[in-house]
Amino acid sequence: MQYQAPAQPAPQRAGPSIAAAWRRMQRLAASLATSLAVPLIVAGLLTSGAAHAQTSDVVEVRPGDSFSSIAARFTGQTWRWRRVWHPQLSGLPDPSIVQIGMQFELVTAPAGRRYLRLVGSRPLPPAAAVAAPLVAPAAVAAPRSDEPLVIGVLPNIGAAVLLAQYENLRSWFERRAAQPVRIVVPASFKVFFDSMMRGDYDLAVAAPHFARVAQADRALVPLVMYEPRITALFLSTLNDGIRAPAEVRGKAVGFANPSSLVALYGQQWLGRQGLVPGQDVAVRSARTDMGVGRLLLTGEVAAAVMSNGEFRALPQDESSRLKIVESFARIPNFIVMAHPRLGAARIGRMKTQLKAFMVDPEEGAAFVRATGVTGMVDVDAAVLRELDPFVAPTRRAMGYGQ
Numbered sequence: 001m002q003y004q005a006p007a008q009p010a011p012q013r014a015g016p017s018i019a020a021a022w023r024r025m026q027r028l029a030a031s032l033a034t035s036l037a038v039p040l041i042v043a044g045l046l047t048s049g050a051a052h053a054q055t056s057d058v059v060e061v062r063p064g065d066s067f068s069s070i071a072a073r074f075t076g077q078t079w080r081w082r083r084v085w086h087p088q089l090s091g092l093p094d095p096s097i098v099q100i101g102m103q104f105e106l107v108t109a110p111a112g113r114r115y116l117r118l119v120g121s122r123p124l125p126p127a128a129a130v131a132a133p134l135v136a137p138a139a140v141a142a143p144r145s146d147e148p149l150v151i152g153v154l155p156n157i158g159a160a161v162l163l164a165q166y167e168n169l170r171s172w173f174e175r176r177a178a179q180p181v182r183i184v185v186p187a188s189f190k191v192f193f194d195s196m197m198r199g200d201y202d203l204a205v206a207a208p209h210f211a212r213v214a215q216a217d218r219a220l221v222p223l224v225m226y227e228p229r230i231t232a233l234f235l236s237t238l239n240d241g242i243r244a245p246a247e248v249r250g251k252a253v254g255f256a257n258p259s260s261l262v263a264l265y266g267q268q269w270l271g272r273q274g275l276v277p278g279q280d281v282a283v284r285s286a287r288t289d290m291g292v293g294r295l296l297l298t299g300e301v302a303a304a305v306m307s308n309g310e311f312r313a314l315p316q317d318e319s320s321r322l323k324i325v326e327s328f329a330r331i332p333n334f335i336v337m338a339h340p341r342l343g344a345a346r347i348g349r350m351k352t353q354l355k356a357f358m359v360d361p362e363e364g365a366a367f368v369r370a371t372g373v374t375g376m377v378d379v380d381a382a383v384l385r386e387l388d389p390f391v392a393p394t395r396r397a398m399g400y401g402q
Contacts, residue, residue: 057106060122067095071116074106080147084116087198091118094218096199096341148182149173152201154192154210154334156260157313159185165370168363176353189259193398196220196337203350204337209261209394211335212387217400219340223351224376225383226333231308232262232269234326237296242303242325245273252282254301256292256310259397261331264390266305269328293318309372332383336376351378 059070071081084106085095092098101122108114151170153162162185174181184201186192189210196204196214203223206214214220236242242251253270255263267277275281284301286292293314295301303325311319336354338347358364358376368374394400 058119059104059106061098061100061102061104063100065098065100067092067098067116070098070104074114074116084114086113086115086117087195087200089117090115092116093194094198096218096339148180149177149202150182150184150200151203151205152184152186152192152195153205154207155185155188156207156257156307157310161313165367168366168370169357172357172360172363173353176356177350189257190398193400197400199339199341202339202342204339205334206337207261208332208335208383208387209264209390211337212384213391213394213398213400214337215384216391220337221340221347222379222384223336223338223347224354225335225379226373227375227377228333229330230262230333231327232265232329232331233306233308233311233324234266234269234303234328235296235306235311235322236303236325238321238323241296241323245270245275245303245326248303249275249280251302252284252300253277254284254286254292254295254304256286256304256306258283258285259394260307261390262307262310263305264393265329265331293322297321312372332386333373335379 057074059073061070066078067085068078068081071084072078075081075083081095085092089107089109099121102118103120103122104116105119106114107117151166151173153166155162163183166183170181170183184195186195189207192204192206193210195201196206196210197218199218204211204214204220208225211220211222215222234245242248253266255266257263267283270277270281277283284295286295292301292304292306292310296304297318308327311322311324314322338350340347342350354376357367358373
């Protein structure tokens, strides 16, 4: 039988004032016991939660954190952030943008790779939410000298051709920067755009309208623009083809890529000819990088719109059977963009290095012969203003919210 201490009755012979005092003492003792118990209970809950977070590797974004600083808890170095970020599985489209209260969990994939996955976000009090910094464009650490500098190139022509064209720039830049350089040619314009906006590339060789959106929405820095300007061409077949734009009414026009700036200019130009795309003329897109020439030669389209660079990249047996009906526009050429994480000083050096590459008598000259690019110049405000009308259409075409 369990021993129970005898109850301590209130003094029976005490007067009313003593009995009241005794009851007050009992209430005070009960209140004190409760107040002492609450911190112990809370401490127990916090200890239990901390242990759970440690075993499940869940971390929460605090003021001053960045994705790279969080990644460093698992990789040991901020510059290794790419090792725990997965473009599809992390649930974080842009690793340079994190918000206070976001919670990340370290996940190990079946293949053994570890990555951080966004699992939730703790609601912030209204005052804290207003004061909390949301966007930190430079928060992702720049690659160190022993990590590759990643250069993304817009896939306006075939990947194999582009990789060959950029080999001279890669090797030259690698030596000057004293750092490994990796050229990445993604599968499509959409993949390139998404990767650039996420911050996958340290440098991006972008279509000018993509560059303008990246500058406006992600604070990417324009380094240089290629010269000369791109010539937009309206083509048909050499024999029995279209001789003037008006003859394409009621027929189909092919585009190498409908989301390219040349295509946007081309559709505007057709509209000025009284040919509304989708109404007066049908719009067809090539199924492959080089397919627009084949669309013409097989008769699937009566005419095509492409850049002079795309035309030059066609196989000789195709381009020789096509004719340029009209050169209808000269538009800004590709713009090389730098991610702000590289820092202003390094970005300035890279601009100088790119310009120096173009006058190199060997590798620079080989790049000129392969690409038709004759120079790299500063991107002035007039060029950027010229691109502004295409910002909203580009966002819509890429499915990117403002």
